[in-house]
Amino acid sequence: MVNKDLLLTDVLPNVSQPARYTGHELNAGAGYRAGAEATLLLAFPDVYEVGMSYIGFKILYEIVNSNPAWAAERAFAPWPDMEAQMRIHGIPLYGLESYTPARSFDVMGFTLQYELTYSNVLCMLELAGIPVRADGRREGDPIIIAGGPCASNPEPMAPFLDLVVVGDGEEAIAEIMRETARGKREGASRAAIVSRLAKIAGVYWPQAQNHVTRRVVADLDSAEYPRKFVVPFLEAVHDRVALEVMRGCSRGCRFCQAGMIYRPVRERSMDNLCELAEALVGSSGYEELSLLSLSSADYTRIKELISKLAAEYGPQGVAVSLPSLRVDSFSIELARDVEKSRRTGLTFAPEAGTQRMRDIINKGVTEDDLISAASDAFESGWDQIKLYFMIGLPYETFEDIEGIAVLSKRVLDLGRRIAGARGKAGRVRVNVSVSSFVPKPHTPFQWFAQDSREQLEQKQSYLRERMRARGLSVSFHDVWASHLEAAFARGDRRLAPVIERAVSLGCRFDGWSDQFKPGLWQQAFADTGLDSSVWANAEYGYSDALPWDHIDMGVSRAFLVREAHRAASGLTTPDCREADCSGCGVCRGDVRVRLAGAFAGSPSQGGGQA
Amino acid sequence: MNGASIVRVRLGKGDEIRFVSHLGFMRAFERAVRRARIPVAYSEGYHPHPKIQFATALGVGMTSEAEYLDMELAPVDSGDLCTHDVFERLRLAAPPGMPIIAVCALEGRPTLASSIEWASYRVDVHPTARPELEDAVREFLLSDHAIVEVNTKSGQRRADIRPMVREIRWSGSGALECTLACGGRAHLRPQDLMAHFHSMQGRRGEPEQRHGSIARSCIHRTGLYFTDRGGGDLASPMSVECRDLVMAGS
Numbered sequence: 001m002v003n004k005d006l007l008l009t010d011v012l013p014n015v016s017q018p019a020r021y022t023g024h025e026l027n028a029g030a031g032y033r034a035g036a037e038a039t040l041l042l043a044f045p046d047v048y049e050v051g052m053s054y055i056g057f058k059i060l061y062e063i064v065n066s067n068p069a070w071a072a073e074r075a076f077a078p079w080p081d082m083e084a085q086m087r088i089h090g091i092p093l094y095g096l097e098s099y100t101p102a103r104s105f106d107v108m109g110f111t112l113q114y115e116l117t118y119s120n121v122l123c124m125l126e127l128a129g130i131p132v133r134a135d136g137r138r139e140g141d142p143i144i145i146a147g148g149p150c151a152s153n154p155e156p157m158a159p160f161l162d163l164v165v166v167g168d169g170e171e172a173i174a175e176i177m178r179e180t181a182r183g184k185r186e187g188a189s190r191a192a193i194v195s196r197l198a199k200i201a202g203v204y205w206p207q208a209q210n211h212v213t214r215r216v217v218a219d220l221d222s223a224e225y226p227r228k229f230v231v232p233f234l235e236a237v238h239d240r241v242a243l244e245v246m247r248g249c250s251r252g253c254r255f256c257q258a259g260m261i262y263r264p265v266r267e268r269s270m271d272n273l274c275e276l277a278e279a280l281v282g283s284s285g286y287e288e289l290s291l292l293s294l295s296s297a298d299y300t301r302i303k304e305l306i307s308k309l310a311a312e313y314g315p316q317g318v319a320v321s322l323p324s325l326r327v328d329s330f331s332i333e334l335a336r337d338v339e340k341s342r343r344t345g346l347t348f349a350p351e352a353g354t355q356r357m358r359d360i361i362n363k364g365v366t367e368d369d370l371i372s373a374a375s376d377a378f379e380s381g382w383d384q385i386k387l388y389f390m391i392g393l394p395y396e397t398f399e400d401i402e403g404i405a406v407l408s409k410r411v412l413d414l415g416r417r418i419a420g421a422r423g424k425a426g427r428v429r430v431n432v433s434v435s436s437f438v439p440k441p442h443t444p445f446q447w448f449a450q451d452s453r454e455q456l457e458q459k460q461s462y463l464r465e466r467m468r469a470r471g472l473s474v475s476f477h478d479v480w481a482s483h484l485e486a487a488f489a490r491g492d493r494r495l496a497p498v499i500e501r502a503v504s505l506g507c508r509f510d511g512w513s514d515q516f517k518p519g520l521w522q523q524a525f526a527d528t529g530l531d532s533s534v535w536a537n538a539e540y541g542y543s544d545a546l547p548w549d550h551i552d553m554g555v556s557r558a559f560l561v562r563e564a565h566r567a568a569s570g571l572t573t574p575d576c577r578e579a580d581c582s583g584c585g586v587c588r589g590d591v592r593v594r595l596a597g598a599f600a601g602s603p604s605q606g607g608g609q610a
Numbered sequence: 611m612n613g614a615s616i617v618r619v620r621l622g623k624g625d626e627i628r629f630v631s632h633l634g635f636m637r638a639f640e641r642a643v644r645r646a647r648i649p650v651a652y653s654e655g656y657h658p659h660p661k662i663q664f665a666t667a668l669g670v671g672m673t674s675e676a677e678y679l680d681m682e683l684a685p686v687d688s689g690d691l692c693t694h695d696v697f698e699r700l701r702l703a704a705p706p707g708m709p710i711i712a713v714c715a716l717e718g719r720p721t722l723a724s725s726i727e728w729a730s731y732r733v734d735v736h737p738t739a740r741p742e743l744e745d746a747v748r749e750f751l752l753s754d755h756a757i758v759e760v761n762t763k764s765g766q767r768r769a770d771i772r773p774m775v776r777e778i779r780w781s782g783s784g785a786l787e788c789t790l791a792c793g794g795r796a797h798l799r800p801q802d803l804m805a806h807f808h809s810m811q812g813r814r815g816e817p818e819q820r821h822g823s824i825a826r827s828c829i830h831r832t833g834l835y836f837t838d839r840g841g842g843d844l845a846s847p848m849s850v851e852c853r854d855l856v857m858a859g860s
Contacts, residue, residue: 008625009828013671018629026638026705231705233630233638285641285703317644317652317660 002094002101011089015082019234020048023096026231027283029065029072031097032104037069037181041095041105045120048076053238055292056111060173062226070177073097077120080508086127093128102128106180108142112150115488116481116510118157122503132500134162139190152261153441153548156488156495158206162194166551167202167214170223175200204551213552218590220247221272228283240288241280243273249294250576254362254567257440258294261553263586264593265577270301277309281318289313290321297326297334300596306337327365332376345384346377352393353403359570360395367407374411378418383427385411391459392437392451394567401459405466408432412472432474434463436482440489441548442555444563449539450486453479480518486536492547497528556585616682616716617696618852623674627707632667638705646703648696651682665722665834666792669799674831675711678847680720697856711858717851728776728844729792730833731800732785740784746810747778758806771806774798792834800829
């Protein structure tokens with residue numbers, strides 16, 4: 001155990017938000033026991049408030065802790081002020097449940113949610129006193145495993161990881177714990193346990209560069225889901241009951257990695273959702289219940305679900321919320337049901353400014369959809385709308401960028417006219433957030449180059465000049481951050497030394513604009529003699545070997561190529577829930593589209609409703 | 611025992627949650643109320659809030675056995691809920707570090723925040739620091755005024771803190787026990803008093819007090835008090851206009 005007295009009296013009083021580091025939250029487990037058959041430290045490479053919002057860890061935490069023979073704890077990246085204190089006082093990274101040093105655990109599991117958290121992974125290993133490179137670890141060091149969406153191309157991080165879990169973790173985690181326990185019981189060496197774990201389906205062993213197929217939980221209803229959440233005292237980014245209504249999205253936006261790597265759509269049944277809601281609201285006391293998924297408005301029985309939950313929990317002071325809305329009138333209808341008491345802004349993501357561009361990216365949204373959604377929203381009394389767009393998309397012209405300004409102003413004018421009728425035109429705000437396209441592995445756009453930083457900057461200023469109007473505001477994602485995200489998303493092992501160098505130069509929390517230091521990253525690339533544009537700005541050929549070819553996410557390469565060609569011709573591909581099977585190749589065996597708990601038709605017949 | 615429409619709750623803030631902010635502490639209590647299925651009344655409007663009124667904020671880093679709040683129960687459902695029920699349900703639902711100490715029913719309207727005038731604290735002092743501190747405390751108590759710079763939200767302000775100190779004494783175990791003005795009219799934070807003692811000893815601004823509200827020495831709140839209108843004696847918030855008192859261990 002770390003020196004708790006030192007921590008409480010000399011360390012925590014000197015850092016911001018000390019409650020990030022003290023644990024003891026409601027529903028937290030007891031944590032590490034020397035006698036446990038296998039122990040796991042769930043490590044989130046970002047700050048507590050972000051990590052505590054992540055449902056994946058809640059699921060894995062529950063699965064491991066519900067087995068009395070195992071124990072799981074949590075650790076988050078310490079904010080730089082805490083990191084400095086830990087280094088000064090020699091306090092190692094520890095689990096929040098029992099203050100046990102990270103080094104004492106059998107397995108340390110990182111989630112890779114975002115490329116710009118890679119520096120924090122290395123920093124956490126350093127603080128834990130664990131050799132950063134897998135080949136430097138010895139008997140007694142924890143086995144370092146990573147998972148999460150970035151596991152779909154773990155190559156830039158490969159030298160730091162003993163193993164990588166690709167896909168859904170619910171089943172794999174239990175197998176990993178069981179196999180680890182067996183290895184310990186039999187007195188197997190660390191290396192022997194690693195090689196045994198590498199045989200588990202969905203586990204990638206960077207040292208062997210094996211071909212790996214993504215793990216998919218076929219039926220969410222029968223998969224484990226927590227009945228209780230750890231409830232933080234510190235306000236998490238998403239501080240509420242998160243009810244995962246479904247996993248996967250088949251809308252098929254061609255830039256969207258999540259829309260490809262979580263296929264097929266697997267909805268939970270209404271019964272299952274109501275039962276989980278009851279347990280989670282009762283055990284947490286949360287004031288908000290959020291229906292989580294990539295596109296919750298697509299849940300087959302969403303209206304019925306919302307009215308049922310709102311009727312049940314509204315009187316108890318619990319608001320039902322939807323984290324994301326589709327761009328259509330139906331979504332506004334839903335928003336009215338759930339947002340009765342919450343007149344905050346609404347957010348829509350048309351993603352592109354012209355129909356031509358939206359067809360290229362297969363965002364099945366028309367200008368009419370947006371206008372009717374926005375007008376319904378203004379009519380219903382909302383006066384703030386947020387719009388998400390992307391620039392730098394494949395085949396983009398300046399006309400498409402101008403289209404973002406035109407569309408945004410049209411929404412603004414509409415709002416001012418509608419709110420003007422109530423005498424409130426002045427209160428209408430349209431806030432536009434513009435990110436830069438990042439080509440991601442396992443998407444139809446994986447072969448495309450990202451625009452150079454100069455191009456993106458030019459496009460940003462071109463758009464900024466056209467977005468000047470009262471009530472209209474625009475914000476842009478940092479170009480350097482998007483550039484690095486692209487380099488690491490499409491990167492290979494040659495990038496590992498750059499990450500190491502950047503960490504030693506002081507890079508941390510690169511996803512935080514106030515912490516991000518592009519100059520240090522530039523220096524890290526220069527020091528290692530590498531050029532980031534080799535990965536970010538190079539177009540890959542359809543016949544080129546890609547760094548992530550050996551990671552099979554289920555969606556076939558042929559489908560991705562076909563989609564890339566259709567993009568080039570401006571052809572859209574409909575959602576397989578509403579039309580014929582688009583042949584993405586993910587459905588096989590038990591794994592298929594499941595709508596509200598029922599089986600959809602077999603993939604060969606198209607994924608219609610059962 | 612009759613049903614209660616307003617209950618007053620005394621609760622503690624334990625070591626394990628001493629770094630939780632006042633806002634976090636309030637939120638955690640509200641969630642405990644929801645888990646306890648206590649039918650609390652909600653405010654009207656777009657953002658309905660449970661009608662729970664805390665007495666006064668406790669500095670981050672301190673512990674307490676004397677946090678108080680008034681909670682209004684929804685008139686429709688609470689007919690049969692007595693203070694014993696409220697106490698038991700809260701006790702079972704409260705998170706770690708939030709012991710429920712006592713519950714009583716309130717006769718009048720909630721007046722907690724405006725009625726508190728004094729707070730008592732216990733400050734653990736390291737034995738090596740005690741002799742010097744004893745001198746400072748003695749000198750302080752003999753003086754009529756103590757003008758100090760006090761940090762407030764709006765910047766630094768000069769204030770005479772001597773009248774804000776009602777009592778200071780040393781406990782048998784060597785801790786400093788003090789009763790300080792608390793509330794809207796006059797307020798003295800214990801860490802500011804301790805900082806003043808340090809400066810009397812010629813030690814300027816301890817570096818570890820960088821975050822202001824957290825003193826190195828362990829500060830524990832032991833009581834909050836009204837002033838008795840007649841004699842000016844201290845009165846517990848659970849002794850005025852209260853009935854059906856239920857206490858831990860009773």
